[in-house]
Amino acid sequence: LTIFGQIVPQKDPNYDENNVPKFDLPDPLTTFSGKKIKKSSEWIEERRPELLTFFSENVYGKVPCKIPIYQWKVVEQSGNALDGKACRKQVDLIFKKDNHTLRFNILMYLPNEAEKAPVFLGYNFYGNHTITNDTNILISDAWTRNDKSLGIDNHRLTEDSRGVRANRWPVEKIIDSGYGLATIFYCEVDPDRDDFSDGIHPFCYIEGQQCPASDEWGSISAWAWGLSRAMDYFEQDNDVDASKVIVFGHSRLGKTALWAGAQDERFSAVISNNSGCGGAALSKRRFGETIARINAAFPHWFCKNFRKYNDNEVALPVDQHELIALIAPRPVYVASAEKDLWADPRGEFLAAYFATPVYELFGKDGIPSQEMPPVNQPIHNTVAYHIRTGEHDVTDFDWEQYIKWADKQLLKK
Ligand code: GTR
Numbered sequence: 523l524t525i526f527g528q529i530v531p532q533k534d535p536n537y538d539e540n541n542v543p544k545f546d547l548p549d550p551l552t553t554f555s556g557k558k559i560k561k562s563s564e565w566i567e568e569r570r571p572e573l574l575t576f577f578s579e580n581v582y583g584k585v586p587c588k589i590p591i592y593q594w595k596v597v598e599q600s601g602n603a604l605d606g607k608a609c610r611k612q613v614d615l616i617f618k619k620d621n622h623t624l625r626f627n628i629l630m631y632l633p634n635e636a637e638k639a640p641v642f643l644g645y646n647f648y649g650n651h652t653i654t655n656d657t658n659i660l661i662s663d664a665w666t667r668n669d670k671s672l673g674i675d676n677h678r679l680t681e682d683s684r685g686v687r688a689n690r691w692p693v694e695k696i697i698d699s700g701y702g703l704a705t706i707f708y709c710e711v712d713p714d715r716d717d718f719s720d721g722i723h724p725f726c727y728i729e730g731q732q733c734p735a736s737d738e739w740g741s742i743s744a745w746a747w748g749l750s751r752a753m754d755y756f757e758q759d760n761d762v763d764a765s766k767v768i769v770f771g772h773s774r775l776g777k778t779a780l781w782a783g784a785q786d787e788r789f790s791a792v793i794s795n796n797s798g799c800g801g802a803a804l805s806k807r808r809f810g811e812t813i814a815r816i817n818a819a820f821p822h823w824f825c826k827n828f829r830k831y832n833d834n835e836v837a838l839p840v841d842q843h844e845l846i847a848l849i850a851p852r853p854v855y856v857a858s859a860e861k862d863l864w865a866d867p868r869g870e871f872l873a874a875y876f877a878t879p880v881y882e883l884f885g886k887d888g889i890p891s892q893e894m895p896p897v898n899q900p901i902h903n904t905v906a907y908h909i910r911t912g913e914h915d916v917t918d919f920d921w922e923q924y925i926k927w928a929d930k931q932l933l934k935k
Contacts (some may be wrong), residue, residue: 535810537863543708545806548840550847550880557875562883573844582781583739583825583873591754592618600909608633608697612660619725628752629659630695632702632761638840639702640766645750646776648674648683650706654693665713690916699925711748712741716822717917737827746782753788766790766932772916777801784848791853791932793924796914798865802856802873804842806835809866843876851884853931855906860897862914874907881905
């Protein structure tokens, strides 16, 4: 759009590649003070910690206190799920501090044929009972977002929504491929609303505090904390191969999976499905959702310091390719959908591409070219990427790729 000979950016949101501003992308291999990182040991000792601190204090917010598992309880178990193919477990993790108590439930399906199974771990949006039609799955009493199309009303979950998200969770395929699946309803860790009196946040308040300080955790950071506590539990569960836990998430929960995987090196691989702004997509491109928009629509997701970059991405000394790089040398998969322009597929791809030099420092293969691959033609390197046809969603195609890639990267099949 040219007015009086001047290039004026189109209205926000921008979906036009020609209106992506010119920007300098920070080099993951140059420290904030300008030192060039040449060896993996320098990355580990110098660059990784400073990037982690930056993301922690300025993007997602740091977890201000330690909250270990107080107790865990297997509330339901059967060795005969999925026609005898799998064991189903529903395990409550319980947390207590002062007068606070919180519990969240992990639903697990583990293949009976494996002694210790590699596991995909991911949050669900509307309760564990939505992921299959299995009538044994307990219904959460936590606050939920409403979705009339899924039969979810009054912020409560009922029988009406059992199995409504089975399309996103191919449980049988996962089990048949030799993997377990573990899932948690994210609102049990922190309800997805702009309210810091509920969920896990109050556990760390000092006297009189009512919401996290500017550098303290928003909801994404709280959800990432929950994934690490699930990992604490897996380390004690003999049916799980805790050295092969792949953390997975879609959209806001894909942002969460990346942040969990970046911080907690016990996750052996990370999958970001359509995670977009504040996830895999480069913020400085200002394509689709922007920092200002996301902070306005979801003021509780990031820490307050992140608002400094509303319509001011130039000032950001990092970008999301460096979040991906924090996962190195562990395998990471970034997936986009062709019609999901809000999440900026090209920005997601470029972030994976620009994280690659860090992987190469470890002798790992990343994204070989700045050219995006055609739709439905995945790249299954240590840094993996695909753009599939279709909308913002999790599809069978996505899961087929994740399983193939995990076979190659973790099981060396
Ligand atoms: C959208 C939000 C995205 C993405 C998505 C989701 O409304 O703008 O960043 O997180 O929700 O989680 O489904």
